[in-house]
Amino acid sequence: MIGDWLDIGWVNEIPVRGSRTVTVDGAGEIAVFRTGDDNVFALRNRCPHKGGPLSQGIVHGHSVACPLHNWNIALATGEAQGEDKGCTPTIPVKVDGGRVLICRTGTLQAAA
Numbered sequence: 001m002i003g004d005w006l007d008i009g010w011v012n013e014i015p016v017r018g019s020r021t022v023t024v025d026g027a028g029e030i031a032v033f034r035t036g037d038d039n040v041f042a043l044r045n046r047c048p049h050k051g052g053p054l055s056q057g058i059v060h061g062h063s064v065a066c067p068l069h070n071w072n073i074a075l076a077t078g079e080a081q082g083e084d085k086g087c088t089p090t091i092p093v094k095v096d097g098g099r100v101l102i103c104r105t106g107t108l109q110a111a112a
């Protein structure tokens with residue numbers, strides 16, 4: 001749906017293997033990650049374990065290691081990896097002309 005995508009800035013403003021956060025009204029803080037192979041993913045910025053700030057974790061491959069207790073969260077699905085169980089909501093994201101767009105409806109669903 002046109003108009004439902006929020007432009008949050010240039011992809012080049014997100015460090016490779018890093019992230020930035022954006023706060024969306026009604027949806028809280030969203031973490032937008034850029035991987036080493038230049039894919040972009042967006043997750044709610046709360047670890048499914050105890051709410052750690054995933055945006056401050058270390059990105060490796062297509063996962064992020066939570067800074068609090070080192071759970072590994074898959075960026076594409078938000079699922080905890082290995083023995084750990086839990087899931088962080090994902091938000092649809094796309095890159096268009098070098099701009100990063102996140103789905104506003106998706107952010108609200110992630111907050112629900």
Ligand code: FES
Nearest residue numbers: 047050052066069
């Ligand atoms: S809060 Fe993320 S691993 Fe514990």
